[in-house]
Amino acid sequence: MNIKNQLQNQVIKAIKQLFDKDIEQVDFQETRKDFEGDITLVVFSLLRYVKGNPVEIGTKIGEYLVENEEIITNFNVVKGFLNLVFTDEFHLTNFYTAFAEENFGTTKKSSKNAVMVEYSSPNTNKPLHLGHIRNNLLGYSVAEIIKAAGNKVYKTQIINDRGIHICKSMLAWERFGNGETPESTGLKGDKLVGNYYVRFETEFQKEYSEWINSKIGQLEFEKFKETPIWEKLFPDVDTNYVISTTPMTKVENNEDFFSNRAILKEFKSYFKDNYFNTYSIIGRDVKIILQKWEAGDKETVKLWKKMNQWVYDGFEVTYKNLGVDFDKLYYESETYLLGKEFIAEGLKSKVFFKKEDSSVWCDLTDEGLDKKIVLRSDGTAVYMTQDIGTAIQRIKDYPDVNSMVYTVGNEQDYHFKVLFLILKKLGFDWAKNLFHLSYGMVDLPEGKMKSREGTVVDADDLMFQMTDTAREISEELGKLEGYSDTEKEELYNTIGLGALKYYILKVDPKKRILFNPKESIDFQGNTGPFIQYTYARIQSILRKADFDFSKEVSINELHDKEKNVIKQLQLFPDTIQLAAKNYSPAIIANYTYDLVKEYNSFYQTVTILSCDDLETKIFRTQLSQKVANTIKLSFGLLGISVPERM
RNA sequence: GGCCACGUAGUUCAAUUGGAUAGAAUGACAGAUUUCGGCUCUGUUGGUUGAAGGUUCGAGUCCUUCCGUGGUCACCA
Numbered sequence: 001m002n003i004k005n006q007l008q009n010q011v012i013k014a015i016k017q018l019f020d021k022d023i024e025q026v027d028f029q030e031t032r033k034d035f036e037g038d039i040t041l042v043v044f045s046l047l048r049y050v051k052g053n054p055v056e057i058g059t060k061i062g063e064y065l066v067e068n069e070e071i072i073t074n075f076n077v078v079k080g081f082l083n084l085v086f087t088d089e090f091h092l093t094n095f096y097t098a099f100a101e102e103n104f105g106t107t108k109k110s111s112k113n114a115v116m117v118e119y120s121s122p123n124t125n126k127p128l129h130l131g132h133i134r135n136n137l138l139g140y141s142v143a144e145i146i147k148a149a150g151n152k153v154y155k156t157q158i159i160n161d162r163g164i165h166i167c168k169s170m171l172a173w174e175r176f177g178n179g180e181t182p183e184s185t186g187l188k189g190d191k192l193v194g195n196y197y198v199r200f201e202t203e204f205q206k207e208y209s210e211w212i213n214s215k216i217g218q219l220e221f222e223k224f225k226e227t228p229i230w231e232k233l234f235p236d237v238d239t240n241y242v243i244s245t246t247p248m249t250k251v252e253n254n255e256d257f258f259s260n261r262a263i264l265k266e267f268k269s270y271f272k273d274n275y276f277n278t279y280s281i282i283g284r285d286v287k288i289i290l291q292k293w294e295a296g297d298k299e300t301v302k303l304w305k306k307m308n309q310w311v312y313d314g315f316e317v318t319y320k321n322l323g324v325d326f327d328k329l330y331y332e333s334e335t336y337l338l339g340k341e342f343i344a345e346g347l348k349s350k351v352f353f354k355k356e357d358s359s360v361w362c363d364l365t366d367e368g369l370d371k372k373i374v375l376r377s378d379g380t381a382v383y384m385t386q387d388i389g390t391a392i393q394r395i396k397d398y399p400d401v402n403s404m405v406y407t408v409g410n411e412q413d414y415h416f417k418v419l420f421l422i423l424k425k426l427g428f429d430w431a432k433n434l435f436h437l438s439y440g441m442v443d444l445p446e447g448k449m450k451s452r453e454g455t456v457v458d459a460d461d462l463m464f465q466m467t468d469t470a471r472e473i474s475e476e477l478g479k480l481e482g483y484s485d486t487e488k489e490e491l492y493n494t495i496g497l498g499a500l501k502y503y504i505l506k507v508d509p510k511k512r513i514l515f516n517p518k519e520s521i522d523f524q525g526n527t528g529p530f531i532q533y534t535y536a537r538i539q540s541i542l543r544k545a546d547f548d549f550s551k552e553v554s555i556n557e558l559h560d561k562e563k564n565v566i567k568q569l570q571l572f573p574d575t576i577q578l579a580a581k582n583y584s585p586a587i588i589a590n591y592t593y594d595l596v597k598e599y600n601s602f603y604q605t606v607t608i609l610s611c612d613d614l615e616t617k618i619f620r621t622q623l624s625q626k627v628a629n630t631i632k633l634s635f636g637l638l639g640i641s642v643p644e645r646m
Numbered sequence: 647g648g649c650c651a652c653g654u655a656g657u658u659c660a661a662u663u664g665g666a667u668a669g670a671a672u673g674a675c676a677g678a679u680u681u682c683g684g685c686u687c688u689g690u691u692g693g694u695u696g697a698a699g700g701u702u703c704g705a706g707u708c709c710u711u712c713c714g715u716g717g718u719c720a721c722c723a
Contacts, residue, residue, distance in 0.1 A: 165723075273722080412717095646683095
């Protein structure tokens with residue numbers, strides 16, 4: 001039975017005895033640092049049942065507890081808060097319970113049900129970038145946290161290996177590739193394929209620009225100028241005025257905005273998809289490839305397989321460096337057909353309806369959402385189709401899974417809302433346990449990452465730079481005599497990636513991150529290396545401890561700093577549960593930082609190894625060891641490793 | 647424009663899910679330790695929690711209305 005339950009029962013008894021009232025639950029919270037005490041009872045919430053002055057009520061309960069509960073030695077009441085003080089023996093017993101438990105804080109698998117966590121899920125036409133890094137770190141960490149909270153977990157991803165994007169790379173490679181391979185160029189496979197995707201875009205833009213200057217392009221431009229599309233593009237502008245005066249030439253005092261050039265730019269981005277689907281030659285060619293692929297054309301499928309494999313090989317290297325892994329991979333090309341099957345079923349059961357052009361839709365207006373397409377008029381699958389198929393396939397493959405977590409950026413909030421609703425409508429009872437782990441974008445100090453402007457931060461490059469900076473700083477410090485070159489490289493990797501991972505994971509997933517490369521490699525303050533340093537320093541102490549510190553000792557009186565560290569350690573189990581409930585690695589990160597701060601303060605004020613009293617020396621060494629273990633465990637949940645020296 | 651997030655010290659983030667005087671880090675300044683690793687520790691400085699109302703013992707947190715930022719509103723994924 002945990003402390004809160006034990007105390008709750010006592011308080012309930014106290015209230016029964018003192019005020020003759022029956023209540024079921026009372027609120028406890030951590031005592032704030034500025035007040036004396038170890039746990040706090042909020043008296044205010046009792047006022048509903050017990051009338052009177054909160055201070056008097058608190059005092060009476062406090063007196064009762066000191067009298068009747070042996071772990072409470074003292075109390076004080078501030079306003080409506082009853083702060084209770086535990087005995088030193090109680091703290092010590094708690095510590096040794098934790099000390100004896102190797103993985104203190106984690107829960108052994110208790111549930112028969114499993115959770116599936118999806119993350120990463122990239123397209124196969126481009127290398128991974130900073131945004132994927134956040135996704136991967138979050139997904140991996142949340143999976144580890146859920147595991148530590150006592151659940152079976154499967155890590156998975158859906159690889160978007162099918163579709164127009166990969167066909168674009170294929171077309172460009174066939175046309176301009178001269179048979180290049182990763183081997184022949186020395187490039188990572190994902191980089192090579194990404195280059196051809198860029199090449200396709202360049203060729204397309206060239207063709208598009210030429211077309212705009214052609215007669216027919218100018219005709220479309222004129223049409224564009226006359227359409228009321230203005231309203232959509234510039235909702236803030238008085239449209240009547242704009243249309244009636246042909247503003248692009250006549251409005252003078254906002255020339256930049258209304259200049260012919262600015263409008264042309266608007267037109268260009270507005271008409272792009274339309275052009276791709278109608279006039280574009282290269283667009284037509286790439287769609288032919290997609291059709292051939294869907295028809296199972298041998299040559300096309302062969303090339304598709306070859307280029308996808310290059311990408312997979314490249315991704316594997318990135319995943320390995322990043323330290324993430326998967327239990328099972330799903331490929332869109334293998335699940336979209338199952339999705340189609342269930343669209344057909346849904347049509348029968350009237351979950352979906354068919355339009356005249358034979359496209360299939362789901363009507364969600366009753367739920368306050370729109371109508372959503374689930375199958376194109378030509379019968380081909382859309383994004384939603386394959387997501388339906390994938391979800392169902394997963395439950396088929398893993399019958400013990402009854403809950404799934406999707407780690408996907410918040411620009412897809414609406415998509416997942418719809419997906420979960422559709423699955424519910426299709427009658428799957430597990431659909432109520434689906435969670436979209438939605439996270440904010442990663443911005444750079446200069447603004448958003450844009451591939452067209454070349455401001456995308458490549459995942460491999462970033463990891464390399466972080467390791468490099470870690471090397472520079474570590475070499476200055478020179479604490480590494482006796483380390484071989486490979487050991488050193490491993491350490492730089494540990495530190496560099498530790499900095500990166502902590503920097504990203506310490507912020508709440510749903511908030512957007514401002515990624516400042518300079519700050520991310522910082523070693524001081526609330527950073528990964530700061531925490532790693534504390535761990536390494538404890539290891540140094542443990543190496544020097546030339547006495548037996550494996551057995552319990554008894555201490556007469558605890559130092560305040562010792563008590564604070566013990567209290568912080570005690571919070572670990574609840575913290576894991578809370579982090580799992582909230583799908584938030586940030587909670588683990590912040591906990592670890594608090595623990596380290598508490599420990600450093602302890603370390604600074606008391607002596608450990610040079611302490612005169614043997615019992616105290618042993619106890620403080622044990623306390624240090626437990627802190628180190630906990631750092632290692634909690635950092636493990638974040639996917640960050642800790643060094644023995646640094 | 648409809649819908650959905652978010653808005654907290656100069657900056658980057660917290661705040662035990664409605665609790666006490668809103669905390670850290672960073673920056674700047676002052677100090678401690680110089681024999682367990684100085685990548686440490688202790689202070690000082692810095693806030694009308696975007697604004698205004700409301701709900702109650704109590705609001706950064708919940709409700710309403712504005713303001714600002716971002717996302718989304720495809721037979722793209």
